[in-house]
Every structure is written in C-alpha cells, then in structure tokens.
Amino acid sequence: MFFLLAVLFVIAIASCKKSADAPATPQSVIETTDPAKKVYNYIIGLGFPAHSIVDQPGEYIVEGDIRFPKDMVIPNVSTEQYYTGSLVSATNVANIRLFVDASMTSMLSEINSAISQWNSISGCNIHWTVVTSGAYDVLITNYNLGNGVCGQGTFPSGGKAGNLIRINKNYIAGNSFAQRARTICHEMGHNVSFRHTNWASIGESTAIDVPGVGGPDASSLMNGGQCGSGATVLSDKDKQAAAVLY
Ligand SMILES: [Zn+2]
Incomplete structure (x- = not known):
C-alpha cells in the first residue's frame, strides 16, 4: 500500500510539473x-x-x-519574464504622451485625475502628459463596448506603452466622478503592463508577480471585473508595484 501511494505521489508530482512547465x-x-x-x-x-x-x-x-x-x-521572452519583456522602456515611461480624442474631451477632468494618480507615485518614473497635437504614444477614445465593459487597455510592446485606451463613455456616464476616473486609471495601468491583481479569483490564468509585491489586494485599483464599484485610488501595493517595475 505504501508503495502504491508512493507511485501515485510521484505521478502526481510529475503531472503537476508538466502543467507548470506548460502554462x-x-x-x-x-x-x-x-x-x-x-x-x-x-x-x-x-x-x-x-x-x-x-x-x-x-x-x-x-x-x-x-x-x-x-x-x-x-517580446522575445518567456512568460517567466513577463514583466521585464512587457515593460515600457525607461525613457518612454518618463514621458507617456496621451492624446485625448475629441470624443473624450468631455471627460478631461477624469483623465487628469487618473493621470495625477500615476504621476504622483513616489520612487516611480511613470509620467503621463496630455497632448493635444503632434506626436503621441497613447490615444484615449470613446468606444461602444456594449454592456458590462467599462473600458479596454493595451499591454506595452516594443518598449512602448500600449497605444490605445477605449472608454465606454455612455456606459460609465452614470457612474460617480471617482468611478469614471477609476476606469481610466485602471486602463492606463494595463497600458504600462499591469495585469489584474485579482487574476486568480476571477478565473484568469497565471500572472507573474511583481517581485516582492505578489498576492491578493482587495483595495487594488487593478482588480478586474469591478467596473463602477472598485477602488478609486491606487492602493499602497499598487504604488509599490509601480515603483518596482519603473
Ligand atoms: Zn482590466
């Protein structure tokens, strides 16, 4: 019996290892x-x-x-180096030019509120600025995403911030100012490589911890699936993670 259990144990380890090697x-x-x-x-x-x-x-x-x-x-990297491979470069992250499409100028105050959250993290070089003409890195625009989706972000690639943020403006129009700004702040987080802090509890597949800042965080603004009800300010761990990455 002990031998049988031992065999089963070895098989269990082997299968775990196999799945861990092949996410x-x-x-x-x-x-x-x-x-x-x-x-x-x-x-x-x-x-x-x-x-x-x-x-x-x-x-x-x-x-x-x-x-x-x-x-x-x-990015030419394995998933184990997800953050490193997907980061915005040091030069680019210090000056992320956000072009506000005409369809979003009515939410410029919310956009500026979101920007000020990312720009005021101590020990972190993320810096967003609104531009109204010329070259830009990220476009923020209104987009009908249907019911249930507040916005969409884009992960970085090639050392640049994700190039597009879509906001479901009519859908979030009835939310509070703080919640509208939260949606924008959340999508901006995706554009500098943040995944959902609560990826595990909402059934998403394995995300790579920011070194030293892993685990759940109920007050994270980067929790997913909380449109209209989530945290409206970056949590301490959100800020720590931003400072670690940038
Ligand atoms: Zn999200």
Missing part, C-alpha cells in the same frame, strides 16, 4: 507564420485561456478589457 494549452497554439496568429500564440503563452480570447478585425480582445493589436511587436 499554455498546447492544443490551442496555432502553428503558423501568420503575424496575427503569432500574436494569438503570444497571448496563449502569457497564460490567458483560449476561451478568453475574442478574434476581432485587427486585434484580439482578452478577458473583455485588454486588447492585443494583431501587428504588435511580440
């Missing part, structure tokens, strides 16, 4: 030279399950509020 679901990875499909494989490699990926013209939408342009630059 991607191998059968959902598409072998291809198509750049868009390579982006799909990259998303799978980050640990997002195939069922969370929606194929749209020009982009994949993952878990409702994160977009991956099909022409994005894919």
Whole structure:
C-alpha cells in the first residue's frame, strides 16, 4: 500500500510539473507564420485561456478589457519574464504622451485625475502628459463596448506603452466622478503592463508577480471585473508595484 501511494505521489508530482512547465494549452497554439496568429500564440503563452480570447478585425480582445493589436511587436521572452519583456522602456515611461480624442474631451477632468494618480507615485518614473497635437504614444477614445465593459487597455510592446485606451463613455456616464476616473486609471495601468491583481479569483490564468509585491489586494485599483464599484485610488501595493517595475 505504501508503495502504491508512493507511485501515485510521484505521478502526481510529475503531472503537476508538466502543467507548470506548460502554462499554455498546447492544443490551442496555432502553428503558423501568420503575424496575427503569432500574436494569438503570444497571448496563449502569457497564460490567458483560449476561451478568453475574442478574434476581432485587427486585434484580439482578452478577458473583455485588454486588447492585443494583431501587428504588435511580440517580446522575445518567456512568460517567466513577463514583466521585464512587457515593460515600457525607461525613457518612454518618463514621458507617456496621451492624446485625448475629441470624443473624450468631455471627460478631461477624469483623465487628469487618473493621470495625477500615476504621476504622483513616489520612487516611480511613470509620467503621463496630455497632448493635444503632434506626436503621441497613447490615444484615449470613446468606444461602444456594449454592456458590462467599462473600458479596454493595451499591454506595452516594443518598449512602448500600449497605444490605445477605449472608454465606454455612455456606459460609465452614470457612474460617480471617482468611478469614471477609476476606469481610466485602471486602463492606463494595463497600458504600462499591469495585469489584474485579482487574476486568480476571477478565473484568469497565471500572472507573474511583481517581485516582492505578489498576492491578493482587495483595495487594488487593478482588480478586474469591478467596473463602477472598485477602488478609486491606487492602493499602497499598487504604488509599490509601480515603483518596482519603473
Ligand atoms: Zn482590466
């Protein structure tokens, strides 16, 4: 009996190890030279399950509020180096130029409120500025995302902040000022590489801890699925994580 248990134990370890080594679901990875499909494989490699990926013209939408342009630059790293591979470069993060589309100027106060949260983290070089003409890094625009989705962010690629934030303006119009600003602040977090702090409890696949700042945080502004009801200020751990990354 002991031998049998020992064998089962070894099998259990082997299978755990196997799954830990292969966070991607191998059968959902598409072998291809198509750049868009390579982006799909990259998303799978980050640990997002195939069922969370929606194929749209020009982009994949993952878990409702994160977009991956099909022409994005894919970091040449393994998922274990997720944050390093997806970070905005030191030069770029110190000057993220946010262009406010005409469709979003009515929420400029909310945008500035969100910006001031990211810009005031001590020991952190993230700095957003609003630009109204010329070159920019990130466009924020109104977009009808249907019911249930407040906004969408874009992960960084090629050392640049994600290039687009979509805000479901009509959908969040009835929320408080603080909640509208929260939505914008949250999506900005995705654009500098933050994943959802509560990824585990809302069923998302494994995210890589920011070194020294892992684990759940009920007061994190980067918790997902809390449109209209979540934290309205960056938590202490949000700020610590931002300072570690940048
Ligand atoms: Zn989100």
